[in-house]
Amino acid sequence: MDERETGTAGTLFAIGGAEAKLRRRSVLRAFVTAAGGERARIVVVPSASSLGPEVVEVYQAVFRALGAASVEAVRPDSRADAQDPELAARLDDATGVFMTGGNQLKLSNFIIGTPFADAIHAAYARGAAVGGTSAGASIVADHMIAFGSGGSTPKQRMSQLSVGLGLLRGAVVDQHFEQRNRYGRLLSLVAQSPSLLGIGVDEDTAAVVRDGDQLEVVGRGAVTVVDGTHLISNAYAAQRTAPLLVSGATIHVLPAGSRFDLSRRTLVQHVEPLPDAEVAEVRAAESDLRGLARDIAAEGISPTHYARRLRRGQRH
Amino acid sequence: MDERETGTAGTLFAIGGAEAKLRRRSVLRAFVTAAGGERARIVVVPSASSLGPEVVEVYQAVFRALGAASVEAVRPDSRADAQDPELAARLDDATGVFMTGGNQLKLSNFIIGTPFADAIHAAYARGAAVGGTSAGASIVADHMIAFGSGGSTPKQRMSQLSVGLGLLRGAVVDQHFEQRNRYGRLLSLVAQSPSLLGIGVDEDTAAVVRDGDQLEVVGRGAVTVVDGTHLISNAYAAQRTAPLLVSGATIHVLPAGSRFDLSRRTLVQHVEPLPDAEVAEVRAAESDLRGLARDIAAEGISPTHYARRLRRGQRH
Structure with a gap:
């Protein structure tokens, strides 16, 4: 698929993992709503997971409880599977595509560049809610954090970048952001590639992107955006695993209710309910x-x- | 002591805790050098510690191994002690004053506003190396983080500010910054008081300040500076322990060799040795x-x- 042709009519969900599946469920509720609510036909893609049918059963239960019309699983478990046009065709009617957590390198390895990835792009282009949680969040941007180590201080070689789906451009998405102390690895990636917008999503929190660049935050935690526009770094020179110089990065920590323009890289608004x-x-x-x-x-x-x-x- | 009269002739050390005491010892070596090297007369102030003489013995051993002429301990263990002019007078000849780790509220409780604090200011004004590690680092600024909880995401009520020594103005110093995941609490303090420069110091790392505002980094980790000059926040409105909106904070992560101007809030230089x-x-x-x-x-x-x-x- 020609990358320039990617549509942005849909709603993109990058969820930081561990989203509530009982009680409040604000993140998954927002996904079902964006997928059409009572008319939602959701396809769950559990390819990243090492779990069997049980991960699908959980999402089937919760999406149905939240009112979706249908929930089915489509699971490419190899690159050959994802090359199969019949498997890809099972996304044709989906109004929501939800990728579970697990190992995002499985997603990139099996899916990127296949008809299955094209089918996800097509769903997004026709207005579906597309995205996922944890590994399923990392895969949505054009650059994907494959793995890395925790810690607040950015260091050389603390993380690895590979190719993502490209539903979101010029960005890299990290998840479990607060819970796994991932400031350092996100800063290190932006230090090495200052044009990339770093997006760190907390658990039980979603970065929801509409119109290709309008980010809104849903859920219990925050979305942290790292903008390297004015950044000075020694990433081209730092040795081995040395701490990196990262001077002048602009940080935005966005709790629920915040809106952020990813193209202009500015806060649009934050609505604070008066107590x-x-x-x-x-x-x-x-x-x-x-x-x-x-x-x-x-x-x-x-x-x-x-x-x-x-x-x-x-x-x- | 009139705060406006505080001198800045000395060298200020804010060490992030767990500084190496064997082998490389770059942080403590820099302290001894700033205190006069072979002519260094260092006073160790262990008031924050709950340990007995053993914490003094460790620093006596390491400072002597690094060549200091004399190392003695002066330990006010109550506000009454710190009011005693004779105890304060024991700092009169010091070329270095080193406050150990422990509980910084003990330091603020016992020392701030007493003749003992005046004696520390006087030592700094006449050119001594002054500062400390962990709790002894937090106390050096005018605003002191008393305690708080870890986590990357800034939240309302996640930390508590009290009054520090004021050797460094318009700043708040946090320590064990990377190791205890303290981005959130530093960001929350700057969100509530955007005029304050947030300074987070990693373990085995020192923020060394000369001429009152010229920061240099020594040691294994990094010093993270949070500048809230252009910050937008909802800290005045956020409820209970909700994540805070912090949009537009400027971050500087400074590894060893970096120099930063705390008044102009800009990187001065970073010297990268060519491998x-x-x-x-x-x-x-x-x-x-x-x-x-x-x-x-x-x-x-x-x-x-x-x-x-x-x-x-x-x-x-």
Whole structure:
């Protein structure tokens, strides 16, 4: 498939792993909604997983509980499988394609460059919700973190990049970001390739991208974006596993409700719900201020006015 | 002591904990050198530690092994101790004051605002090496991280700020930065107080500050600086322990050899030693290019020229 022809009509989900499957389920609920809700026909792709049918059963149960019309599994388990046009054709009617966690190198190894990958691109282009969790999140961008080590400080050779699906361009997605302390490896990748936008997704959290570049955050944690536009690094010179110089990286930590423009690399908005207690306080203050304004206007007019105000105040 | 009168003639050491005490010892060696080398008279302040004399014995052994003229311990173990002018006077001749690790709230509780703290400021003002490791690093800035929880994602209420010594202004120093995954708590503090420069120091690494604002990095890890100048945050509104929005923080990860201007908040330089193998390669390439230039100049002149060049090349 010609990369330039990739459509962006769909909704992209990069989930940081360990998304809630009971109770709140905000991340998976958002996926079902984006896939069409009650009309959602979801295909689960468990190729990254070393688990058998049980991983499929879990997602079938939760997607059905969340109201999806149908949930089926399509599992290419080799590059030969993914070359099979009949297997790929099973994505033709999907309104959602969900890749499970596991080992993302299995996904890249089996799928990238095959008719199965083309079918995922086609689903995305026609408006499906496409993406996945953990390994299934890493695979969505054009550059994929294959593996690496944890730690806050970026070091030479702490991670490895390979080729991803390319549903998201100019980016690299890391997952379990907070829980596995992955600042260092994401910074090291951006230090080596400052044009790449680094996207780190916490567990039970999703980076949801619409229109190709409008990122919105759903879930319990945050999405961390590393922008290397103005970055200075010694990544071309650092030796072995030495800590890397990474000066001037811009960081955006985006909790649920944040919107971020991946092309302009800026925060679009963050909606903060006003807590109930504060709403009441603001209203009380406003009515107080109105009373005070009346008092000032009435100042010196009549002592009975104050007496009346005071009595009114005491009644509240 | 009037804060405006604090001198900055000395060398400030903020060490991230677990500095090497055997073999390389680059961090403690730098401390002894800054304290005067063979003329160094170092006072160890172990007040933060819950250990007894053994913590002093370790530093006495290592500072003496590194050539210091004298190493003694002065240990205020209460606020009353630190109010004692005689105890404070024992710092009068020190060319180095080294605060050990432990609980930094003990340091702030016992020392800040006492004659003992004044004596540390006086030592710094007259040119001593002053600072410490772990808890002894956190205490040096004007704002001190008292305690907090780990994790990459900044959250409301994940850490607590209290008052530090103020040898470094407009900053907060965190330690064990990489090893204890402290990005989140440093980002959360800068989100709440964007004027503060966040400084995270890895283990076996020192942020060494001269002239009040010229930071240099020594040791095995890196110093991470978080600059909130252009930061957008919802820290004023986020509820309970929710992840914080922190958009537009500028990050500098500085390995050994980096210099950073804390006032201008910019990288000054990073010196990268050329590896021996590369030096040889560059020299070989240069001589090759010179040969190629000669070849180009000689082109068409004489076939024997090439024959001569080839023979010369084979001899190498």
